[in-house]
Amino acid sequence: MNKLADNAATVLIVNDDQMQLDRLRGLLEPEGYQTFVAQDGQRALEIIRTSRIDIIISNVVMPEMNGMELWRRLKKDPHTATIPLLLAGGIPREDWPLLDSVHAGADDYLDIPFRHEELLVKVARLIERHRVERRYRDIVEQAADIIYTRDMDGFIRSINEAGARFFGCPAFELLGKSISVLIGEDAAARDIAAMKSVKSFEPIRFTDCLKNALGEERYLEGIVTIERDSQDQNVGVRGVVRDVTDRRMAEGALQKQNEEYRLLFESNPCPMYVLDERTLAFLAVNQSAVNHYGYSREEFLDMSAQDIRPANDVPALLSYLAQHRERNDSAGVWKHRKKDGAIIEVDVNWHKLDFAGRPAFLVMANDITDQKRAQAAVTESEERYRELFENANDIIYTIDLAGNFTSLNQTGERLTGYSLAEALTMNIAQVVAPDHLENVRQNLARKLESNEVSTVYETEIITKSGARLPLELSSRLIYRSGKPVAVQGTARDITARKAAEDALKDSEEKFRSIVETTNEWIWAIDVHENYIYTNPAVEEILGYRSEEIIGANVLTFLHNDDRAEFESLLPKLIDERRGWTGRVLRWKHKHAGYRYLESNALPVFDSQEKLVGFRGADRDITERRRMELEREAIFKIVQGVITTPTLHALLKLVHRSISKVLYAENCFVALHDPATNLLHFEFWLDENDAPPPPRPVGKKGFANYVLCSGEPLLLTKALTEQMIARGDVEQSGTSSASWLGVPLRTESRTMGVLVVQHYDDEHAYSEQDLELLTSIGSQTALAIEQKRAESEIQQQAQRVAVTNRISQAVRRTLDVSEVFETAVRELGQHLEVDRCSLYMKDEKAGRVTNAAEFHVPDVEPAGTDFDLPRLKGLTESMEKHGVMAFHDVAGDKRSRGLYGTVVKRDVKSIMYVGVTVGHELLGAFALSTTKALRYWSEADIEVAKSAADQTGIAIRQARLYQQSEATSMREALVNKLSVAIRA
Numbered sequence: 001m002n003k004l005a006d007n008a009a010t011v012l013i014v015n016d017d018q019m020q021l022d023r024l025r026g027l028l029e030p031e032g033y034q035t036f037v038a039q040d041g042q043r044a045l046e047i048i049r050t051s052r053i054d055i056i057i058s059n060v061v062m063p064e065m066n067g068m069e070l071w072r073r074l075k076k077d078p079h080t081a082t083i084p085l086l087l088a089g090g091i092p093r094e095d096w097p098l099l100d101s102v103h104a105g106a107d108d109y110l111d112i113p114f115r116h117e118e119l120l121v122k123v124a125r126l127i128e129r130h131r132v133e134r135r136y137r138d139i140v141e142q143a144a145d146i147i148y149t150r151d152m153d154g155f156i157r158s159i160n161e162a163g164a165r166f167f168g169c170p171a172f173e174l175l176g177k178s179i180s181v182l183i184g185e186d187a188a189a190r191d192i193a194a195m196k197s198v199k200s201f202e203p204i205r206f207t208d209c210l211k212n213a214l215g216e217e218r219y220l221e222g223i224v225t226i227e228r229d230s231q232d233q234n235v236g237v238r239g240v241v242r243d244v245t246d247r248r249m250a251e252g253a254l255q256k257q258n259e260e261y262r263l264l265f266e267s268n269p270c271p272m273y274v275l276d277e278r279t280l281a282f283l284a285v286n287q288s289a290v291n292h293y294g295y296s297r298e299e300f301l302d303m304s305a306q307d308i309r310p311a312n313d314v315p316a317l318l319s320y321l322a323q324h325r326e327r328n329d330s331a332g333v334w335k336h337r338k339k340d341g342a343i344i345e346v347d348v349n350w351h352k353l354d355f356a357g358r359p360a361f362l363v364m365a366n367d368i369t370d371q372k373r374a375q376a377a378v379t380e381s382e383e384r385y386r387e388l389f390e391n392a393n394d395i396i397y398t399i400d401l402a403g404n405f406t407s408l409n410q411t412g413e414r415l416t417g418y419s420l421a422e423a424l425t426m427n428i429a430q431v432v433a434p435d436h437l438e439n440v441r442q443n444l445a446r447k448l449e450s451n452e453v454s455t456v457y458e459t460e461i462i463t464k465s466g467a468r469l470p471l472e473l474s475s476r477l478i479y480r481s482g483k484p485v486a487v488q489g490t491a492r493d494i495t496a497r498k499a500a501e502d503a504l505k506d507s508e509e510k511f512r513s514i515v516e517t518t519n520e521w522i523w524a525i526d527v528h529e530n531y532i533y534t535n536p537a538v539e540e541i542l543g544y545r546s547e548e549i550i551g552a553n554v555l556t557f558l559h560n561d562d563r564a565e566f567e568s569l570l571p572k573l574i575d576e577r578r579g580w581t582g583r584v585l586r587w588k589h590k591h592a593g594y595r596y597l598e599s600n601a602l603p604v605f606d607s608q609e610k611l612v613g614f615r616g617a618d619r620d621i622t623e624r625r626r627m628e629l630e631r632e633a634i635f636k637i638v639q640g641v642i643t644t645p646t647l648h649a650l651l652k653l654v655h656r657s658i659s660k661v662l663y664a665e666n667c668f669v670a671l672h673d674p675a676t677n678l679l680h681f682e683f684w685l686d687e688n689d690a691p692p693p694p695r696p697v698g699k700k701g702f703a704n705y706v707l708c709s710g711e712p713l714l715l716t717k718a719l720t721e722q723m724i725a726r727g728d729v730e731q732s733g734t735s736s737a738s739w740l741g742v743p744l745r746t747e748s749r750t751m752g753v754l755v756v757q758h759y760d761d762e763h764a765y766s767e768q769d770l771e772l773l774t775s776i777g778s779q780t781a782l783a784i785e786q787k788r789a790e791s792e793i794q795q796q797a798q799r800v801a802v803t804n805r806i807s808q809a810v811r812r813t814l815d816v817s818e819v820f821e822t823a824v825r826e827l828g829q830h831l832e833v834d835r836c837s838l839y840m841k842d843e844k845a846g847r848v849t850n851a852a853e854f855h856v857p858d859v860e861p862a863g864t865d866f867d868l869p870r871l872k873g874l875t876e877s878m879e880k881h882g883v884m885a886f887h888d889v890a891g892d893k894r895s896r897g898l899y900g901t902v903v904k905r906d907v908k909s910i911m912y913v914g915v916t917v918g919h920e921l922l923g924a925f926a927l928s929t930t931k932a933l934r935y936w937s938e939a940d941i942e943v944a945k946s947a948a949d950q951t952g953i954a955i956r957q958a959r960l961y962q963q964s965e966a967t968s969m970r971e972a973l974v975n976k977l978s979v980a981i982r983a
Contacts, residue, residue, distance in 0.1 A: 009127045010051065012036045014044040014058040014070065015088075024057060027116055028123070041065030045073065053083055054127045057110075060089040078172065082133060084126040086110055146220075146241040149227070152234055154179045154192040166243070168213020183210060195237050198226055219245045247551045250532070255547075270366050273300070277352065277359040280305040280321075284355070292367060294339030305363075308336050310343060328352055328513055336365065344369045351513045354536075377465060395471070395491040398478070401448070403428040406486065415493060417464025433460040433468055447477060448484060458494065470494050521597070521620075524604070526613040527574060529554045533615075541597070541620050543590030559586035559594055577611050579603050584625065591763040593663060596625035623768070626661060630772050633657035634779045641783045650787050651683035654754075654780050661776075662769050664756045666736070670703050671744070671752035671784070675938060679703065679752070688734040688759060693888070693933050700730040703753045706741040710750050712777075714770045715739035716762055738764040742774045744781035751781055802830045803946045819954040820852035827925065827947045828854035831940055834930045835907075837862045838915070838951070840923035841875075851923065859930055862904060878914045879921045883945065885911040885936040909934035913944040917956045925951075 180188035222241035271289035328351030475489035601616030758764035828836030
């Protein structure tokens with residue numbers, strides 16, 4: 001046994017026999033176990049309370065407290081119930097029933113005497129089980145979800161720490177209590193009744209709303225499964241419950257945000273409208289535009305952007321759009337004409353968007369006519385006070401406690417527009433903007449009441465020109481004789497800062513516009529791998545609306561193969577705090593298979609540098625990837641001609657190659673046999689239907705339709721119903737939601753059909769899939785043609801070998817029975833039939849006997865003797881034709897009178913090949929299948945006839961030998977008689 005690692009397991013040995021204690025320690029410690037010993041059960045309990053024990057080995061019979069009592073006490077205590085106990089020694093008769101429970105799986109038992117290896121194996125197994133169970137309990141306890149179990153009557157058997165925190169009660173106090181203490185009597189009664197009525201083995205999902213320990217209503221989603229015993233009886237309920245309140249709140253916030261966006265357009269005080277990108281026709285206008293321009297909404301919707309422009313401005317507009325069609329920003333100042341003919345100047349901002357499926361422009365036109373006039377006035381004022389502005393600094397002023405100006409510097413004069421003389425006649429209330437005046441008065445009153453030395457706040461004043469001027473104002477009290485008598489203030493012009501803040505806001509809006517209109521999927525996930533943002537491009541790429549993505553886990557939409565890989569990679573990326581680039585993943589499209597996306601992502605950190613999630617952009621590379629996979633599939637098929645041993649192996653390789661490109665869980669290849677005009681299903685994989693027998697080409701099936709038309713066919717349920725209604729085809733097998741078939745064509749002919757189908761998804765295949773499968777089908781046809789040529793050469797060689805072995809037996813012996821045995825064995829094995837018999841006629845006895853037979857192990861032998869008159873019809877047919885082949889015995893009219901009598905009822909297909917000498921029919925080979933129908937090919941018939949010819953040669957040789965022997969005997973007898981006469 002291997003030595004244990006550094007983390008040695010601890011073993012407590014309990015035995016009142018010191019020799020047994022020493023013996024067990026001597027066995028365990030060399031194996032790396034740490035041991036404790038106790039000579040009675042009470043001492044063992046004391047050690048368990050102070051030490052971590054992985055397993056207890058206890059003698060059964062001990063004074064004071066025996067091993068059985070120790071086992072009972074351990075199992076009653078929740079802190080020790082999980083420690084495995086290995087009982088050793090004899091158990092009294094009255095405790096035999098308890099031993100049954102031990103053997104049933106509680107811990108384990110060791111008979112004395114025992115082998116050392118048996119002890120070590122049991123100890124190692126119990127310790128490993130104990131450690132695994134402990135790790136499992138730790139996982140459950142540390143889980144963020146509530147995990148619990150209860151019996152079928154609603155009494156709690158276990159609940160993890162997350163559940164205890166939610167309900168505000170220690171887990172051990174909840175054990176054994178009814179779930180009614182957590183969810184109420186009525187809800188508990190309904191839940192218990194519902195679980196008792198469950199018959200299905202499937203997990204059950206539910207949603208509920210419960211109050212937590214703080215009295216907060218929380219939305220919960222859960223999944224429960226029914227625990228069953230070995231007799232398949234319901235014995236308990238296991239549940240996992242997740243708090244999804246935050247997700248629901250996020251969904252509500254998103255809906256509210258969308259409503260706010262709509263409200264922003266309709267209630268915006270600035271005129272806004274949407275134009276068609278191509279025609280510039282109005283598609284929508286807000287109420288501000290209606291009010292400002294004077295046109296009604298209906299009039300607007302019958303107009304275009306050219307109609308609100310002065311005629312001489314229209315060429316400039318069209319030229320600008322032609323040069324800047326891809327821009328999304330400010331278009332500058334333009335002139336517009338109102339309904340009353342007035343010309344106004346507007347500052348235009350615009351960006352592209354998709355409006356009800358049409359490319360469009362969202363335009364905001366801010367009327368700046370008055371602003372322009374005001375700017376002109378300000379410019380004139382600036383000219384008058386240019387010298388003052390050249391030495392501009394912060395405004396410095398003083399006011400008395402009543403708010404009257406007592407001083408004002410040149411900068412104050414410059415910014416306010418008031419001269420010093422004017423200012424000295426004014427009160428601060430005449431300068432501060434009316435909506436800010438109360439705030440200024442409160443700050444002054446607070447300063448006077450609390451004697452604050454200095455305060456800083458923002459306000460706005462009305463300049464002499466009537467403009468609003470934002471200022472950052474800092475003021476302090478002026479004291480005289482210890483009493484405040486005035487206020488000195490410094491005011492800084494923060495117009496530029498405000499403009500920067502507005503610019504930042506505008507930049508954020510532009511960025512949002514870019515993100516919302518890009519054709520790449522922009523997304524964000526949190527550290528729990530759930531989506532918290534997605535742009536509208538996801539609907540174009542994967543078919544899901546944004547609300548279907550938000551809150552969902554990133555693994556939900558991945559292909560199964562990619563999900564397993566990414567599920568293991570993502571925790572590692574989170575630990576390493578890094579993103580990824582160029583990772584190609586397959587995402588499930590809502591309506592049509594999977595899409596290949598190239599994903600790039602960066603980690604996102606909060607202000608404390610804590611990782612809070614990832615942001616990324618995914619690009620749709622499906623078409624590029626499909627071309628790569630198509631080339632790879634064709635390459636493998638071409639290689640498969642060399643690497644595969646048989647046609648069936650080649651077709652399996654073709655299926656595997658197709659499966660990497662599109663859904664092919666239901667796939668078949670049907671090949672046309674020109675000799676029989678039958679369609680053989682050489683490869684068949686289907687979740688609903690069994691492989692069909694070969695079918696005549698004239699039958700109206702979808703595969704026959706593709707074969708005869710030579711054209712590929714993509715079917716949906718609707719098209720299927722139309723073709724059936726027109727009589728083009730007839731339904732056979734299970735109806736599929738989506739069906740894709742292509743002809744297998746070579747330069748000389750169409751040899752068959754390649755088909756894939758999906759029973760549930762009507763959008764499983766597309767026109768691109770049709771083109772892809774057509775290309776693969778062309779290569780597959782060439783590969784099949786080459787493989788068939790190789791197979792024909794191999795089969796010819798095998799037929800020659802079979803004939804040679806029978807011929808050798810004929811030359812080797814004159815014993816026809818040996819030749820018969822060789823012939824049926826070689827012929828049966830070569831043709832892979834279930835039974836091969838050689839029947840010989842006995843004209844004198846009027847019987848047909850089974851002279852030799854080969855059959856596979858699980859098939860019963862055929863009948864031995866038959867009356868010759870019963871086989872008159874069969875015999876006459878064999879004398880006439882030499883070969884009779886029954887592909888389907890039960891359905892063949894020629895087999896009437898034979899099936900169930902001469903031919904056993906387990907036979908599916910049978911072929912008779914006559915054995916003749918000259919023109920005399922001596923017997924026949926009977927080759928039959930019992931498990932599946934067999935369609936006898938020309939190659940099958942040729943090899944069987946060859947074996948029959950060799951058998952006939954053997955019979956003829958045996959007859960000649962017998963005649964020679966008879967002649968020799970007669971001559972010997974004549975010689976003896978002649979001698980006797982002469983004597």
